[in-house]
Amino acid sequence: MTQAEIKLCSLLLQEHFGEIVEKIGVHLIRTGSQPLRVIAHDTGTSLDQVKKALCVLVQHNLVSYQVHKRGVVEYEAQCSRVLRMLRYPRYIYTTKTLYSDTGELIVEELLLNGKLTMSAVVKKVADRLTETMEDGKTMDYAEVSNTFVRLADTHFVQRCPSVPTTENSDPGPPPPAPTLVINEKDMYLVPKLTLIGKGKRRRSSDEDAAGEPKAKRPKYTTDNKEPIPDDGIYWQANLDRFHQHFRDQAIVSAVANRMDQTSSEIVRTMLRMSEITTSSSAPFTQPLSSNEIFRSLPVGYNISKQVLDQYLTLLADDPLEFVGKSGDSGGGMYVINLHKALASLATATLESVVQERFGSRCARIFRLVLQKKHIEQKQVEDFAMIPAKEAKDMLYKMLSENFMSLQEIPKTPDHAPSRTFYLYTVNILSAARMLLHRCYKSIANLIERRQFETKENKRLLEKSQRVEAIIASMQATGAEEAQLQEIEEMITAPERQQLETLKRNVNKLDASEIQVDETIFLLESYIECTMKRQ
Amino acid sequence: MAGNKGRGRAAYTFNIEAVGFSKGEKLPDVVLKPPPLFPDTDCKPVPLKTGEGEEYMLALKQELRETMKRMPYFIETPEERQDIERYSKRYMKVYKEEWIPDWRRLPREMMPRNKCKKAGPKPKKAKDAGKGTSLTNTEDELEKRGDGEKSDEENEEKEGSKEKSKEGDDDDDDDAAEQEEYDEEEQEEENDYINSYFEDGDDFGADSDDNMDEATY
Numbered sequence: 001m002t003q004a005e006i007k008l009c010s011l012l013l014q015e016h017f018g019e020i021v022e023k024i025g026v027h028l029i030r031t032g033s034q035p036l037r038v039i040a041h042d043t044g045t046s047l048d049q050v051k052k053a054l055c056v057l058v059q060h061n062l063v064s065y066q067v068h069k070r071g072v073v074e075y076e077a078q079c080s081r082v083l084r085m086l087r088y089p090r091y092i093y094t095t096k097t098l099y100s101d102t103g104e105l106i107v108e109e110l111l112l113n114g115k116l117t118m119s120a121v122v123k124k125v126a127d128r129l130t131e132t133m134e135d136g137k138t139m140d141y142a143e144v145s146n147t148f149v150r151l152a153d154t155h156f157v158q159r160c161p162s163v164p165t166t167e168n169s170d171p172g173p174p175p176p177a178p179t180l181v182i183n184e185k186d187m188y189l190v191p192k193l194t195l196i197g198k199g200k201r202r203r204s205s206d207e208d209a210a211g212e213p214k215a216k217r218p219k220y221t222t223d224n225k226e227p228i229p230d231d232g233i234y235w236q237a238n239l240d241r242f243h244q245h246f247r248d249q250a251i252v253s254a255v256a257n258r259m260d261q262t263s264s265e266i267v268r269t270m271l272r273m274s275e276i277t278t279s280s281s282a283p284f285t286q287p288l289s290s291n292e293i294f295r296s297l298p299v300g301y302n303i304s305k306q307v308l309d310q311y312l313t314l315l316a317d318d319p320l321e322f323v324g325k326s327g328d329s330g331g332g333m334y335v336i337n338l339h340k341a342l343a344s345l346a347t348a349t350l351e352s353v354v355q356e357r358f359g360s361r362c363a364r365i366f367r368l369v370l371q372k373k374h375i376e377q378k379q380v381e382d383f384a385m386i387p388a389k390e391a392k393d394m395l396y397k398m399l400s401e402n403f404m405s406l407q408e409i410p411k412t413p414d415h416a417p418s419r420t421f422y423l424y425t426v427n428i429l430s431a432a433r434m435l436l437h438r439c440y441k442s443i444a445n446l447i448e449r450r451q452f453e454t455k456e457n458k459r460l461l462e463k464s465q466r467v468e469a470i471i472a473s474m475q476a477t478g479a480e481e482a483q484l485q486e487i488e489e490m491i492t493a494p495e496r497q498q499l500e501t502l503k504r505n506v507n508k509l510d511a512s513e514i515q516v517d518e519t520i521f522l523l524e525s526y527i528e529c530t531m532k533r534q
Numbered sequence: 535m536a537g538n539k540g541r542g543r544a545a546y547t548f549n550i551e552a553v554g555f556s557k558g559e560k561l562p563d564v565v566l567k568p569p570p571l572f573p574d575t576d577c578k579p580v581p582l583k584t585g586e587g588e589e590y591m592l593a594l595k596q597e598l599r600e601t602m603k604r605m606p607y608f609i610e611t612p613e614e615r616q617d618i619e620r621y622s623k624r625y626m627k628v629y630k631e632e633w634i635p636d637w638r639r640l641p642r643e644m645m646p647r648n649k650c651k652k653a654g655p656k657p658k659k660a661k662d663a664g665k666g667t668s669l670t671n672t673e674d675e676l677e678k679r680g681d682g683e684k685s686d687e688e689n690e691e692k693e694g695s696k697e698k699s700k701e702g703d704d705d706d707d708d709d710a711a712e713q714e715e716y717d718e719e720e721q722e723e724e725n726d727y728i729n730s731y732f733e734d735g736d737d738f739g740a741d742s743d744d745n746m747d748e749a750t751y
Contacts, residue, residue, distance in 0.1 A: 015599065019611045051643075051646065055644055059607065059635055088598060089592075089595040092594055093587060112598070113605075515582060
């Protein structure tokens with residue numbers, strides 16, 4: 001783990017779980033897998049606190065444990081999973097676009113709590129939705145369950161590995177830690193539950209749906225005495241499926257930008273058809289025949305078969321090679337080259353960064369070197385049609401920032417510099433890694449700056465919160481306009497200005513974090529698929 | 535490197551034209567300090583994306599940040615004692631609900647050990663399902679110390695049955711933590727010492743003498 005990643009993980013853990021969990025988490029990320037007592041000793045925290053922190057981390061799938069020889073349990077942190085916490089808003093927003101508010105809240109509850117049973121999720125979401133509805137209306141559990149089942153069917157939520165059911169005749173002492181297993185077939189299997197009920201408002205004075213008085217809890221909650229029907233079956237959000245969705249979105253929008261709306265719709269149809277049949281790490285989708293694609297096009301699109309064929313041929317001939325032709329049966333078999341698409345997206349990101357950082361002439365040189373693979377300095381000046389001095393300057397600038405590298409080709413065995421070719425080249429993988437590292441640093445800087453800004457104005461923020469609370473309570477008890485005005489004037493105009501500036505800055509920093517995370521996603525996907533190929 | 539360093543004048547070993555400087559030209563100044571911390575950029579960054587989706591995600595992010603602080607997973611550092619205890623601190627205390635993890639999914643060493651367990655006679659319950667083995671070990675030790683009459687076989691049997699019932703834990707619906715509290719209450723009821731004290735005034739003396747034999751501290 002690079003220092004930048006560790007720093008970012010530390011900031012994220014601290015913001016979301018507090019300092020104690022951060023200390024334990026960062027220690028585990030730095031040192032790898034360790035047993036409980038060593039963690040407590042090295043970090044200097046009490047055993048009790050270490051246990052609590054580890055429980056929280058395991059609950060959120062950030063730390064896993066393994067039993068080693070002699071019954072020692074070792075804990076290991078997953079650094080990449082910690083970095084996913086940046087992407088939570090994107091996951092939740094995506095679910096909202098696909099499954100509306102109910103789905104959005106389901107995924108939000110699962111992300112906030114790490115893992116939950118289905119009954120717990122349904123209850124929480126129904127309660128939350130009921131809060132937002134008008135008075136008198138409540139959210140039915142059945143509707144929430146339906147959305148949950150749909151999410152499971154499309155693999156957006158999956159079951160967590162569970163404790164294996166051992167028989168009572170197992171000899172010997174129980175293991176120090178359970179080994180959790182999950183069967184591939186069972187991962188998306190929803191247990192047959194009949195959850196009946198409606199959501200409850202927190203402050204409602206009416207009796208709840210079961211007809212019991214308010215003091216008693218409803219029957220099928222995590223009450224001590226009542227058995228939970230799906231106890232032990234926990235669900236978590238399936239981040240890989242979300243990543244697959246984001247990747248598909250990126251490809252479709254790339255095609256839309258490069259060609260037109262219709263071709264992007266065709267590509268979207270092809271991707272949708274291969275959602276479940278293709279694994280997320282496959283280099284290309286299963287071949288689809290042109291007839292199948294024609295049948296699966298969305299209803300609104302009435303293009304004729306010939307037009308579809310023309311579009312497909314165009315897509316297959318495009319130098320970016322997003323779509324490839326793999327055969328001629330069934331009117332032409334077409335695949336989407338996922339790895340090539342990711343590589344093109346990563347390259348486009350690099351080009352765009354070079355352009356924004358160094359200018360469009362540099363970008364021209366960069367694209368030239370990409371195209372020619374290896375090129376000498378003299379040739380760069382000729383091909384790019386840029387004066388020699390400027391070209392050299394730009395090449396060296398990019399070289400010093402590690403966007404490019406030099407390849408030496410000696411003419412003589414003694415590698416004399418006067419008799420060696422020096423060729424400029426762009427290694428996309430290493431440039432992508434470098435850029436990714438920079439992204440991690442940027443986000444860490446953004447978070448630090450945001451925390452600094454908030455801390456600077458802490459007193460002012462607390463004051464404004466207090467004033468708001470006073471105004472709210474006064475409005476509830478019915479106060480006059482003049483009194484409210486007086487209270488509002490407790491915050492002076494320059495202070496208001498300061499608050500406005502602070503809010504604007506914090507919003508800008510937050511929005512930047514979200515955008516940098518999009519770049520991180522693209523680069524990480526590319527690096528991952530390239531490493532798998534090798 | 536060995537070479538003609540000391541003999542003649544310094545001569546470049548490569549073609550200086552290739553690098554970009556002609557002979558005799560003034561070379562750029564040597565850099566003596568690290569580059570500035572906040573360098574000036576000629577090219578300003580592109581403005582951020584705006585749109586309905588981005589705004590929604592922004593609001594969501596800020597909301598999530600606040601929500602996480604109120605969840606039971608956010609473990610706060612115990613603050614040092616302040617000089618003056620402020621009234622507002624009590625006012626603004628956020629109510630957090632307790633979270634009890636599912637102990638079946640975690641290693642056994644994660645369960646908190648209750649050091650304040652009463653050292654009284656423990657009931658010999660064969661069906662003692664759900665107890666953490668750490669607790670049963672402490673209890674067993676205390677029992678062994680307290681009741682010298684008990685044979686080792688009995689204890690082993692009890693341990694064996696306890697372990698077996700631990701395996702059958704998966705079928706058990708109650709949380710182990712709840713079981714702890716439940717057992718404590720049960721033990722309190724079964725502790726003859728207290729019961730007799732309140733219920734039967736006549737037998738008070740006799741019973742308490744009996745209990746003195748069993749419970750040693």
